[in-house]
Amino acid sequence: MRISIQFSPNKQPVDFNYIDLLIRRFHQWLGGNNEKHGEKLALYSFSWLQGKVKVIKKVEYNLEKSYLDFPEGAKWVISAWESDIINRIMVGIFNDHYGFYGMKAKQVWVEEPPQFGTSQIFRTISPILVKRYINNKTVYFTYDNPESDTFLTETLQNKLKKAGLDPEVKVSFVKDYPSAKTRLVTHKNIQIKVNQCPVKVEGTPEQIEFAWNVGIGNSTGIGFGAIEPLDELPEM
Numbered sequence: 001m002r003i004s005i006q007f008s009p010n011k012q013p014v015d016f017n018y019i020d021l022l023i024r025r026f027h028q029w030l031g032g033n034n035e036k037h038g039e040k041l042a043l044y045s046f047s048w049l050q051g052k053v054k055v056i057k058k059v060e061y062n063l064e065k066s067y068l069d070f071p072e073g074a075k076w077v078i079s080a081w082e083s084d085i086i087n088r089i090m091v092g093i094f095n096d097h098y099g100f101y102g103m104k105a106k107q108v109w110v111e112e113p114p115q116f117g118t119s120q121i122f123r124t125i126s127p128i129l130v131k132r133y134i135n136n137k138t139v140y141f142t143y144d145n146p147e148s149d150t151f152l153t154e155t156l157q158n159k160l161k162k163a164g165l166d167p168e169v170k171v172s173f174v175k176d177y178p179s180a181k182t183r184l185v186t187h188k189n190i191q192i193k194v195n196q197c198p199v200k201v202e203g204t205p206e207q208i209e210f211a212w213n214v215g216i217g218n219s220t221g222i223g224f225g226a227i228e229p230l231d232e233l234p235e236m
Contacts, residue, residue, distance in 0.1 A: 001079065001080055001081075001082075001083040001085075001086040001110065001213065002077065002078070002079040002080075002086070002110070002111040002113070002212070002213060003077070003078055003079075003086055003089065003090065003108055003109065003110055003111065004075055004076070004077050004108070004109055004111055005075065005076045005077075005078070005093065005099075005105050005107070005108050006073060006074075006075055006105070006106050006107040006108075007049075007070070007073050007074045007075070007076065007099050007103035007104060007105055007106060008073050008102075008103055008104045008106050009070055009071050009072060009073050009103070010069065010070050010074070010101040010102050010103050011101065011102025011103075012101045012102050013056060013058060013067030013068070013069065013101070014049075014067055014068040014069065014070065014100075014101050015067060015068070016066070016067070016068060017185070017186045017187075018049070018068075018100065018101075019048070019185065019187055019222070019223045020187065020188070021100045021101075022046065022048070022049075022076070022100075022223050023222050023223060025099060025100060026046060026078065026089070028092065028096070029088075029089045029092030029093055029096070030085065030088050030089055030092060031088055031092065041158060041159060041162055042214070042219075042220050042221025043080060043081040043082060043159060043162065043163060043213075043214045044078070044079060044080035044081065044082075044085055044213070044214060044215075044220065044221060045078075045079050045080075045126070045213070045214055045215025045220035045221075045224075045225055045226040045227075046076065046077065046078040046079070046126070046223055046226055047075075047076060047077040047078075047125035047126045047223075047226040048125065048126045048127075048223065048226075049068075049070065049074040049075070049076055050074060050075040050076070050077065050125060051070055051072060051073060051074040051075050052070070052071070052072050053068050053069065053070055053074075054068075054069050054071065055067070055068060055069070056068075056069045070103070073103070073106070074103065076099075077111075077125060077226060077228070079212065079213040079214070079215070079226065080213055080214070081163055081210060081213045081214050086110075090108060093105050093108055113209050113212060113213075114209075114212070114229055115205075116205040116208040116209055116212070117205060117208075118202065118203065118204065118205070118208075119200065119201070119202045119208075120200070120201050120208050120212075120229060121174060121198050121199070121200050121229070121230045121231075122198060122199050122200075122201065122211075122212070122216070122227035122228060122229055122230055123198050123227065123228060123229075123230040124195075124196055124197070124198070124199075124225070124226070124227055125226045125227060125228050126215075126223050126224055126225060126226040127183065127185065127194035127195055127196050127224060127225075128143075128152075128173075128194060128195045128196075128197065128199065128216055128217040128224060128225045129192060129194050129195075129217050129218045129219050129224040129225060130142075130145075130148050130151050130152060130195065130217050130218060131192075131218050131219075132151060140192065140193040140194075142182050142193065142195060143173040143175060143180055143182070143195040143197040144173075144175055144180075148173055148195075149171065149172040149173060151217075152171040152172065152173070152199065152216060152217055153169065153170055153171045153172075155216075155217060155218060156169055156171050156201075156211055156214075156216065157169060159210075159214050160207065160210060163210065165206065165207065165210060166204070166207065168203065169201065169202065169203035169204075169207045169211075170201070170202040170203065171199055171200070171201050171202075171211070171216060172199065172200050173195070173197050173198070173199055173200075174197060174198040174199065174200055175197070177197055177198050179196075180195070180196065180197035180198070181195075181196050181197070182194065182195055182196070183196060187222065194224060195217075198230050199216050199227065201216070211227070212227060212228070212229075215227060
C-alpha cells in the first residue's frame with residue numbers, strides 16, 4: 001500500500017541532510033515509540049522529498065551555506081507491504097498536519113499499484129544502499145560492483161521470506177543508465193555511500209508489487225531504496 005503526501009511550501013531553509021527529520025516524522029506519525037523502531041528488515045520504504053526545488057544560499061557566521069527550497073511545496077511517498085502501517089500513518093497525519101521546516105500536510109492520497117508483469121525497471125525516489133559487514137567493518141557497494149546485484153537480490157529474497165512469499169526473484173542495477181551515479185549521505189554523523197541508479201526486478205507480478213512497496217537494498221526503513229516504475233529508458 002502506498003500513499004503520497006503533498007506539503008505546503010517550506011517556511012525555513014531545508015538542510016541538504018534532512019533524512020533524520022523524515023525518519024523522526026515517520027515514526028511520530030506511526031505512533032511514537034512503536035515496534036518498527038530499529039527493525040532490521042523493514043517491510044516498508046519512504047522517498048526523499050519530491051517536487052520543484054531550488055538551491056538558496058545564506059551567509060551564516062561569515063560563511064556561505066547552501067540550502068534547499070520548495071517554493072511550490074513537496075511530495076513525500078510512503079509505502080508498506082502491511083496496510084496497517086499506512087493506516088496508522090494516515091491517522092497520525094490527521095491528528096498532526098505538521099511535517100518539517102514549516103511545511104504542513106495539505107493532501108494525502110492512496111496510490112493504486114501499477115499492473116506489473118514479470119519484469120519491471122524502477123527509478124529511485126530515494127538512493128539505494130547496498131552494504132555488508134565484512135571482517136567487523138561496514139562495506140558499501142556501488143552499482144557498478146559485480147557483487148551488488150547478488151546482494152540486492154539476497155536482501156529482497158529475505159524480505160519475501162519474512163512476508164511468507166515465494167523468494168525466487170532477481171534484482172539488478174541498470175548499470176549502463178547514462179545518469180547513474182553514487183553520492184555520499186550523512187546519517188547520524190556517519191557518511192554513507194549510496195546509489196542513484198535504476199534497478200530491474202524480475203519475478204511474479206506479486207513479487208514486483210512487493211518490491212514497489214518495501215523498496216530495494218538495505219535500510220529502507222530509514223529512507224533508502226524507495227522506487228517507482230520507469231517505463232522508458234533513455235536512448236544510450
